[in-house]
Amino acid sequence: MVEETEKKNENEKRSKRKLGGSAIGAILVLIIALVVTFYYTQNGKRCPCFQDSRKYTGIVEDCCCDYETVDSINGAVLHPLLQELVATPFFRYFKVKLWCDCPFWPDDGMCKLRDCSVCECSENEFPELFRKPQLGLPADDLKCQEGKPEAAVDRTLDSKVFRGWIEVDNPWTNDDETDNGEMTYVNLLLNPERYTGYSGPSARRIWDAIYSENCPKYASGEICQEKKVLYKLISGLHSSISIHIAADYLLDETKNLWGPYPELMYDRVLQYPDRVRNLYFTFLFVLRAVTKAKDYLEQAEYNTGNPEEDLKAQSLMRQLLYDSKLQAACPVPFDEAKLWKGQSGPELKQQIQKQFRNISAIMDCVGCEKCRLWGKLQVLGLGTALKILFSVDGQYSHDKHLQLQRNEVIALVNLLNRLLESVRLVQEVSPTFEKTMEGLSPQRAAKSIHSLIRLWKTVVGERLRQLPL
Numbered sequence: 001m002v003e004e005t006e007k008k009n010e011n012e013k014r015s016k017r018k019l020g021g022s023a024i025g026a027i028l029v030l031i032i033a034l035v036v037t038f039y040y041t042q043n044g045k046r047c048p049c050f051q052d053s054r055k056y057t058g059i060v061e062d063c064c065c066d067y068e069t070v071d072s073i074n075g076a077v078l079h080p081l082l083q084e085l086v087a088t089p090f091f092r093y094f095k096v097k098l099w100c101d102c103p104f105w106p107d108d109g110m111c112k113l114r115d116c117s118v119c120e121c122s123e124n125e126f127p128e129l130f131r132k133p134q135l136g137l138p139a140d141d142l143k144c145q146e147g148k149p150e151a152a153v154d155r156t157l158d159s160k161v162f163r164g165w166i167e168v169d170n171p172w173t174n175d176d177e178t179d180n181g182e183m184t185y186v187n188l189l190l191n192p193e194r195y196t197g198y199s200g201p202s203a204r205r206i207w208d209a210i211y212s213e214n215c216p217k218y219a220s221g222e223i224c225q226e227k228k229v230l231y232k233l234i235s236g237l238h239s240s241i242s243i244h245i246a247a248d249y250l251l252d253e254t255k256n257l258w259g260p261y262p263e264l265m266y267d268r269v270l271q272y273p274d275r276v277r278n279l280y281f282t283f284l285f286v287l288r289a290v291t292k293a294k295d296y297l298e299q300a301e302y303n304t305g306n307p308e309e310d311l312k313a314q315s316l317m318r319q320l321l322y323d324s325k326l327q328a329a330c331p332v333p334f335d336e337a338k339l340w341k342g343q344s345g346p347e348l349k350q351q352i353q354k355q356f357r358n359i360s361a362i363m364d365c366v367g368c369e370k371c372r373l374w375g376k377l378q379v380l381g382l383g384t385a386l387k388i389l390f391s392v393d394g395q396y397s398h399d400k401h402l403q404l405q406r407n408e409v410i411a412l413v414n415l416l417n418r419l420l421e422s423v424r425l426v427q428e429v430s431p432t433f434e435k436t437m438e439g440l441s442p443q444r445a446a447k448s449i450h451s452l453i454r455l456w457k458t459v460v461g462e463r464l465r466q467l468p469l
């Protein structure tokens with residue numbers, strides 16, 4: 001009887017141990033499953049949901065062309081053509097009023113002094129042509145641009161001033177384009193858009209004024225297409241500016257070492273899918289304007305007094321406008337016809353035009369000369385695209401009525417090139433970041449494994465100790 005009871009107790013103990021063993025097994029399986037799930041969800045390449053949220057595929061929102069097509073036509077057609085086109089004499093000289101008369105906050109310390117906003121590093125550096133009295137250049141002073149020489153514009157010219165284009169004011173922009181009094185010519189190739197050191201409250205104030213007063217970010221349910229378009233154009237331009245800053249950054253001031261700074265690109269643009277999407281949108285919008293003004297741009301005279309180079313500009317422009325691959329892949333990059341519909345259309349157009357003119361006026365408040373140069377050029381480029389696509393009262397609805405200034409065409413084409421370069425940089429840098437993140441994931445996973453083990457030791461280990469082994 002005693003033997004039987006002992007056997008029974010022994011069997012009970014065994015089955016308890018068995019139960020304990022299978023519970024441990026189940027917990028271990030659970031932990032492994034948790035670790036594997038955690039690792040795979042951290043690893044972008046392996047998790048389908050993660051991949052979807054990072055990759056840009058399908059139709060660019062509100063456009064008629066998809067991301068893949070944009071990337072492929074850029075590489076195959078547009079990039080090589082535009083790179084050559086913007087280097088021709090016609091497209092490399094831009095007329096601009098550089099000194100600021102900020103109409104909004106005259107007390108801004110960054111640009112109070114007229115001399116500071118237009119000064120150059122050394123008077124002797126500039127050719128005779130550049131010191132012509134009508135250009136109105138003041139004596140140069142090294143103290144300008146908050147002491148940052150990289151922010152100053154190099155105004156060296158190596159060609160004649162252009163002639164023969166009609167001067168008409170653009171209703172979308174603030175500057176009176178016909179007033180040549182305070183305008184000067186700048187060689188864009190000598191003044192690349194890149195890091196200048198302009199930041200802090202002054203730069204922040206500009207972007208704040210642009211977004212908060214003139215094109216606030218629309219709510220997710222916003223149905224007014226036109227308001228969305230204005231915000232997306234500015235946000236896309238902002239992304240492009242940030243990308244160019246990161247692409248050509250002063251990495252080491254003491255060694256004057258310049259180069260790409262991909263982390264900055266990631267911090268400012270790539271980590272925000274909306275900003276990337278808005279960049280693609282702005283690019284397609286401007287591309288549509290260029291293709292819509294095809295007849296005008298084809299007939300325009302790209303005359304600088306250098307027959308060989310001018311012929312080249314004309315030929316490159318034709319290639320751009322009539323490229324069969326581009327026409328087949330993306331015939332209408334953006335459909336402007338769907339805007340300004342309904343009764344409130346004309347009123348809305350006036351309102352948006354006023355807002356854009358304000359944005360254009362804000363460019364005079366940019367407290368860094370080179371940033372102001374590129375800000376003004378690109379805003380004029382956008383204003384030109386808006387003028388081509390949406391005239392004030394419909395008079396530009398047919399190409400034959402369109403009148404563009406030479407400077408508008410220069411701004412439009414240079415803007416297209418800037419946006420295209422940004423899109424290409426996004427295309428190139430994005431996968432590297434995906435890889436970097438992929439590389440980091442195992443570390444994160446390892447960290448999480450360690451924390452899981454710790455958890456396992458404290459919580460699960462405690463239970464194991466309680467099991468009757």
Ligand SMILES: Cc1cc2nc3c(=O)[nH]c(=O)nc-3n(C[C@H](O)[C@H](O)[C@H](O)COP(=O)(O)OP(=O)(O)OC[C@H]3O[C@@H](n4cnc5c(N)ncnc54)[C@H](O)[C@@H]3O)c2cc1C
Nearest residue numbers: 194195196197198199203206207235238239245275371375
């Ligand atoms: C017209 C203009 C031209 C400039 N050109 C240059 C230049 O050539 N070189 C140079 O070094 N600096 C330039 N700057 C300064 C530069 O744009 C930044 O302001 C500066 O580098 C400081 O950057 P930040 O990180 O504070 O953010 P900022 O770029 O100043 O952005 C301010 C805020 O705007 C929002 N934001 C940022 N990007 C977007 C976007 N794409 N869409 C929507 N919202 C966004 C964010 O909330 C962000 O905090 C320019 C500024 C202006 C206004």
